[in-house]
Amino acid sequence: MRNLLLYLEYDGTNYHGWQIQPEDITVQKTVEDAVFKIFKEKISVTGCSRTDAGVHAKKYALSFFTECKIPAERVAVALNTALPYDVRALYCTEVGENFHARFDTVSKTYQYIINNGKYDVFMRNYCWTVKSALDIEKMRSSAKYFLGKHDFKSFMTGEKDVTVRNVFSLDITENGDFINIFISADGFLYNMVRIIVGTLKKIGEGKLDGEKIPEIILARDRSLAGETAPPQGLYLYDVKYEVSEILK
């Protein structure tokens, strides 16, 4: 029995998120079907996170146990023959039996794309079109307040016991009318990236003073933060593990 770590890229437009659901097509089910087709094994794969419907991944990590003897470096190519064109296996490596794709992450990075220009039919599933002119310098200068270990209860949907997360970086870049927001952390609460993006948008519009962020964090009150940005602008961009955990 081997434990394989596989990286994927996927367009989430036509999926009801990652996690298997009874009625809907999900990325997890799609991958498990492909594994069954290629390896002839009914297995359950463990994903690094639950992405929502419409959310994309440029690098998603999952792992699964298999009896199959295909060398790890050939697994991605084999699976791509059975995967649909909106899900691609990138590469695969063998890991130790204790490796867990979700619990062993040391950092995750999300990208969020805002189109601050004209609505573009070709990008409609891949960004959030914001009509109001955004002041990127205002957004950038508030980014520092999100960095470090904070209780992000104001920036989440639902309930959770532990709401402290460590944000490593928050960078904002421009590419023509498109604004890219990259956020890295040790982990994210439900909707955390999308609420931070909605809050940055409000700051960029001049409707919220960026200096208020420390206060909003301390308040632990969702109603003080900005709106939840829509799913289609969100991409899981990178997932990192300790090398020692990856090596067998």
Place this chain on the structure above:
Amino acid sequence: MRNLLLYLEYDGTNYHGWQIQPEDITVQKTVEDAVFKIFKEKISVTGCSRTDAGVHAKKYALSFFTECKIPAERVAVALNTALPYDVRALYCTEVGENFHARFDTVSKTYQYIINNGKYDVFMRNYCWTVKSALDIEKMRSSAKYFLGKHDFKSFMTGEKDVTVRNVFSLDITENGDFINIFISADGFLYNMVRIIVGTLKKIGEGKLDGEKIPEIILARDRSLAGETAPPQGLYLYDVKYEVSEILK
């Protein structure tokens, strides 16, 4: 009764082309449904060309007669409230009663996008991924042979009486791994752009000598040209009319 000229942008991924078909969803039907919803008129719109399934348009022109009194400059905004998100009305202007969106074109420009890099799930419906390395200079230096008035029978699918077309320009630009091919002409034969692109690809791969193009044109033999490039890389990019025909 007014005659309105309307420009559209659309993502052709989910449509069976422009023209109405009994069973399938087409862009024409979608526009006529929106016109019915907004103007309460059952009308038939005249498009500037029949695009195939999966082909896109950055600027598509159509015209229709209407009794409605909405000022032309407000028509696009009104129709967008009834159109799906993959079809957008760009702008509208009133034209003379003799104006015909198809027969009165003086030039059309198509764009074709080749991805000559890694397969990209997010671009899968918007370009042709070509794995073999393309020599763009070879492609560029053969472009001149397509210019001017020629019988393009070697570069079409099907039959047609008049197969002479006047190609005004053929430009190839690069944008990272993406190659953009822009072709303008007074009109195009069925699959003409896609077969020219397939032929340019063969030249770029070094499998066809670009100096052979004049010979291939003269032969009037489809089998001598390259393959038909797939539809999803093709965009109707511009449609031009004589200003005198547009003005009432």
